[in-house]
Amino acid sequence: xxxxxxxxxNDKCSKNMIExxxxxxxxxxxxxxxxxVCINLDGKILDANDKxxxxxxxxxxxxxxxxxxxxxxxxxxxNSAEGIAKMLDGSQPVFFTKKRYIKKDGNVIWVDLSSxxxxxxxxxxxxxxxxxxxxxxxxxxxxxxxxxxxxxxxxGVYNRRFYVEELRRMDKEKNLPIALVMxxxxxLKLTNDAFGHRAGDVTLKKIARIIRxxxxxxxxxxxxxxxxxxxxxxxxxxxxxxxxxxxxxxxxKKEQRVNPLISLSIGFAMKRKTxxxxxxxxxxxxxxxxxxxxxxxxxxxxxxxxxxMNSLYEKSKEEMIHSKRVEEICKKIAxxxxxxxxGVINISTAALMxxxxxxxxxxxxxxxxxxxxxxxxSEIKRHPExxxxxxxxxxxxxxxxxxxLQHHERWDGKGYPKGLxxxxxxxxxxxxxxxxxxxxxxxxRPYRKAMSKKEAIKEIKRCSGTQFDPKIASVFxxxxxxxx
Numbered sequence: 001x002x003x004x005x006x007x008x009x010n011d012k013c014s015k016n017m018i019e020x021x022x023x024x025x026x027x028x029x030x031x032x033x034x035x036x037v038c039i040n041l042d043g044k045i046l047d048a049n050d051k052x053x054x055x056x057x058x059x060x061x062x063x064x065x066x067x068x069x070x071x072x073x074x075x076x077x078x079n080s081a082e083g084i085a086k087m088l089d090g091s092q093p094v095f096f097t098k099k100r101y102i103k104k105d106g107n108v109i110w111v112d113l114s115s116x117x118x119x120x121x122x123x124x125x126x127x128x129x130x131x132x133x134x135x136x137x138x139x140x141x142x143x144x145x146x147x148x149x150x151x152x153x154x155x156g157v158y159n160r161r162f163y164v165e166e167l168r169r170m171d172k173e174k175n176l177p178i179a180l181v182m183x184x185x186x187x188l189k190l191t192n193d194a195f196g197h198r199a200g201d202v203t204l205k206k207i208a209r210i211i212r213x214x215x216x217x218x219x220x221x222x223x224x225x226x227x228x229x230x231x232x233x234x235x236x237x238x239x240x241x242x243x244x245x246x247x248x249x250x251x252x253k254k255e256q257r258v259n260p261l262i263s264l265s266i267g268f269a270m271k272r273k274t275x276x277x278x279x280x281x282x283x284x285x286x287x288x289x290x291x292x293x294x295x296x297x298x299x300x301x302x303x304x305x306x307x308x309m310n311s312l313y314e315k316s317k318e319e320m321i322h323s324k325r326v327e328e329i330c331k332k333i334a335x336x337x338x339x340x341x342x343g344v345i346n347i348s349t350a351a352l353m354x355x356x357x358x359x360x361x362x363x364x365x366x367x368x369x370x371x372x373x374x375x376x377x378s379e380i381k382r383h384p385e386x387x388x389x390x391x392x393x394x395x396x397x398x399x400x401x402x403x404x405l406q407h408h409e410r411w412d413g414k415g416y417p418k419g420l421x422x423x424x425x426x427x428x429x430x431x432x433x434x435x436x437x438x439x440x441x442x443x444x445r446p447y448r449k450a451m452s453k454k455e456a457i458k459e460i461k462r463c464s465g466t467q468f469d470p471k472i473a474s475v476f477x478x479x480x481x482x483x484x
Contacts (some may be wrong), residue, residue: 007219027242029049030049030050032051033046033051034051034132034133035056035131035133035134036049036051036052036053036129036130036131037049037052037068037129037130037132038128038129038130039068039128039130040128041088041125043055043068043069044066044067045063045064045066045068045283045339046127048063053273055101055109055111055132056071056101056104056109057103057105057107057122058103058104058253063214068080068130071102071103071104072099073100073101073108074099074320076099076100079097081134083095084128087115087116087128088125089115093116094116095114095115095116096113096114097114098111098112098135098139099111110134110135110136110138111133111134111135112132112135112138113130113131113132114130115128115129115130115131116129116130117129119340127269135361150268152208152223154201154204154223155204155205155208155209155223156208156212156222156376157208157222157223157229158220158221158223159222159224160222160223161222162220162222163220163222165280166222166232170220170232170234170297171271171278175235176234176271176272176273176274177235177237177238177271177272178235178236178270178271178278178281179232179233179238179241180230180231180233180268180269180270180271180278180282181233181266181267181268181285182229182266182282182285182288182289183207183228183266184230184265184289184290184293185203185204185207185226185229185263186263186264186293186296186300187304187393188200188203188204188226188227189227190301191304192389192393193389193390193393194304194308194360194390194401195359195360197306199261202259203259203261203262204227206259206262206276207229207252208223210248210252210255210264211229211231211248212474213251214244214248214251215231217439219231219232220232225313231244238270241268241372242268242309243320245266245278248433249266251285260303260304260307261304261307263296263300264296265289265290265292265296266289267286267287267288267290268285268287268288269282269283269285286402287374301393301394301395302394305353305356305391305394305397305467308390309356311359312355312356312359314364315358315359315363316363316366318443319355319366321357322355322439322443323353323354323355324352325439325443326351326354326432326435326436326439327351327352327353329434329435329438329484330347330350330431330432330435331344331348331351332483333434333435333472333476333480334347334431335433336480337431337472337475346399346400346428347428348433349397349398349400350403350404350428350432351431351432351435352399354432354436355387356386356387356390356391356401356404357386357387357390358386359386359390360382360383360386361379361380361383362379381416381417384404384405384406384407384408384416384417385405385417387401387404387405388401388402388404388405391404402429403426403429403432404417405429406420406425406426406429407429407432407458408433409421409429409433409467410433410467410468411425411430411465411466411467412465412466412467414466415467426450427472430468430472433467433469434460434468434469434476437459437460437463437467437468438456438460441459442456453481457477460476461477464477
């Protein structure tokens with residue numbers, strides 16, 4: 001009998017247990033739902049399970065000739081080397097990270113990775129045991145969430161949150177001089193009041209597109225408020241920034257040919273020294289921008305109001321005819337009441353624009369033939385307030401805004417929007433109320449035929465002292481009607 005063959009049954013049992021254990025752990029290795037790879041101290045692949053091969057797109061035999069460095073995304077190599085060094089010096093027993101791999105087909109994937117260093121009984125390092133899980137889809141969702149948190153959803157440029165973080169990151173000596181360009185959309189509130197927020201949104205999108213296209217993708221362009229945009233430029237040259245601003249202005253003026261509502265005021269300031277506070281730089285840019293805005297705003301508002309009136313007349317020819325007839329009647333009442341030329345002009349201008357707020361009411365309601373619902377009537381009753389907001393925003397028309405706001409108030413206080421009565425109303429508003437009612441009664445409307453002149457006179461008389469100021473109704477009935 002061979003003396004080298006052990007007769008101890010325990011030795012055979014131990015050998016079987018080791019083999020069973022190896023088969024068990026090999027089975028776990030192969031069937032694991034995560035990718036597992038064994039890597040030697042030089043980074044070469046020793047072994048990998050099927051899931052690992054599936055994740056990175058290489059066959060097992062192909063991996064035997066590769067290092068993990070061959071398919072690690074270049075920007076992530078330093079992070080991997082740092083983790084390996086910490087495991088080797090014992091300062092970090094387990095290395096956790098998220099990194100990118102380049103698959104065999106060229107696609108880049110993200111993986112969640114954990115790695116441990118296995119050592120022998122003498123504590124000498126043997127190889128790295130690494131587990132990976134594909135998190136590409138998760139990173140895509142995270143990227144979308146990040147985009148939502150850092151980008152303005154309307155315009156697509158960065159938002160205020162990103163601007164604040166980027167400014168903090170950029171505010172270093174190596175980036176000096178830093179230019180801060182501030183741009184403000186002129187007349188946005190007027191556009192929203194007159195044409196609705198959709199028109200205002202279109203204006204903001206076009207302005208953002210102009211700024212982003214002019215500045216290029218290497219500049220930080222952010223919308224930091226309702227109508228304010230910021231451009232951050234590190235290592236800036238003053239002449240270059242001025243030229244850039246001029247290009248933005250010229251592109252905006254070019255856009256005005258097709259969209260007259262597009263207008264922009266712009267200014268800038270620079271941080272040149274480390275001790276300068278960016279809050280002060282922001283204030284300087286803002287002050288310069290507002291100095292330009294004072295010049296731009298007035299002409300834009302006048303242009304916008306002209307556009308509103310034209311748009312209103314395009315919506316309804318009857319609206320144009322009605323406004324001009326009311327203007328003529330009010331002018332005659334004003335003359336009979338003894339107003340001088342400037343007063344007559346003031347009254348006739350208010351009369352011409354008394355229904356400017358109808359620009360904010362839908363055509364379907366304005367032109368509806370059937371009886372208006374309660375909600376639709378509430379919508380109609382908004383037009384004096386819309387008109388007031390439009391006109392009060394422009395200096396040259398602000399003096400008539402109050403008359404337009406009040407032209408549907410009544411002598412007895414049962415009008416709208418404020419329920420004013422008697423002398424709480426302006427005289428001009430009371431004049432417009434009489435002229436507006438008379439012309440409305442004697443004109444065909446979608447929902448009814450016109451009254452006769454005789455019927456209208458009877459109605460004015462009946463409502464004198466309730467709906468109308470009795471003195472103004474008397475002037476109209478006794479002195480103006482004979483000339484109409």
